[in-house]
Amino acid sequence: MRLLLSSFGRALLSQLHIRMLLLTVLPFVFSLAIWTVGLWLGLQPMIDWLQDYFVTNSMFGAAGTVLNWFGMGALKTVIVPMLAMWALLPLMILTALVFVGLFTIPAIASHIGTRHYPLLERRRGGSWWGSLWTSLWCFAVFVVGWLVTLPVSLIPPLTFVVHPLLWGWLTYRVMAYDTLADFASADERRAVLRLHRWPLLAIGTIAGAMGAAPTLLWLGGALSVIFFPILAAGAIWLYVLVFVFTGLWFQYYSLEALLRYRSGQPPDGPEPGGDPIQPAADIIDAGPR
Numbered sequence: 001m002r003l004l005l006s007s008f009g010r011a012l013l014s015q016l017h018i019r020m021l022l023l024t025v026l027p028f029v030f031s032l033a034i035w036t037v038g039l040w041l042g043l044q045p046m047i048d049w050l051q052d053y054f055v056t057n058s059m060f061g062a063a064g065t066v067l068n069w070f071g072m073g074a075l076k077t078v079i080v081p082m083l084a085m086w087a088l089l090p091l092m093i094l095t096a097l098v099f100v101g102l103f104t105i106p107a108i109a110s111h112i113g114t115r116h117y118p119l120l121e122r123r124r125g126g127s128w129w130g131s132l133w134t135s136l137w138c139f140a141v142f143v144v145g146w147l148v149t150l151p152v153s154l155i156p157p158l159t160f161v162v163h164p165l166l167w168g169w170l171t172y173r174v175m176a177y178d179t180l181a182d183f184a185s186a187d188e189r190r191a192v193l194r195l196h197r198w199p200l201l202a203i204g205t206i207a208g209a210m211g212a213a214p215t216l217l218w219l220g221g222a223l224s225v226i227f228f229p230i231l232a233a234g235a236i237w238l239y240v241l242v243f244v245f246t247g248l249w250f251q252y253y254s255l256e257a258l259l260r261y262r263s264g265q266p267p268d269g270p271e272p273g274g275d276p277i278q279p280a281a282d283i284i285d286a287g288p289r
Contacts, residue, residue: 027104035232046088097239117183179247188262210245
């Protein structure tokens, strides 16, 4: 628990640094550019297709009945554009994740590794192929889970349960690999992930709760449809910000966990019956620069 909390505090302080805030600019600009073109060319055709599908299959009546059960019958008139918006969310998440991975995570790893862990040997047990494969199959599972739970997640209380759990699993699987790819060997990475599985999953779940924040922008009913381009830009920036903070948190936690593993220290806290152990990062920071 000490390592979990200390890495959170260090990540929060780093996130507030102007350099880390600037690292959100490139992923945001590239994501925004892609989605500006994508929405301009594809949003209306997608809405038209959904409209025709609903009319052909007489689905408006069924949708109105379901919405009336939950006291949201007024949403029947905007159900088609809202479904289109919700279906696009996973793709927006993927865009933010890809560009953060390309532009930001390497800079974070280099910054933290050089500044706080200069003596930690880089054994490069991961590869960009492994990172790409991990990201793709995890995101594929995430999208399936997102689509399957989409009807349930439209109920506001469940939105704060379903999406954080999905985000938690996704960020845990992807970020844990990326943060150890350069510094740990393949065997060390597997060992660290095994020893710290639950704390890393907790980090992913907490980050998932934060990642659900952009979803709140889609709960405004008709207003969310009217202001969709503005809300989409805001959601993309929030996704980028959450990914950057999550990358920082995983980086601090994973490198400290790897350092403790190599030095034979316990995963978290002092040795049973022994004196408290000075945090490994403090020892490294005190060394020569």
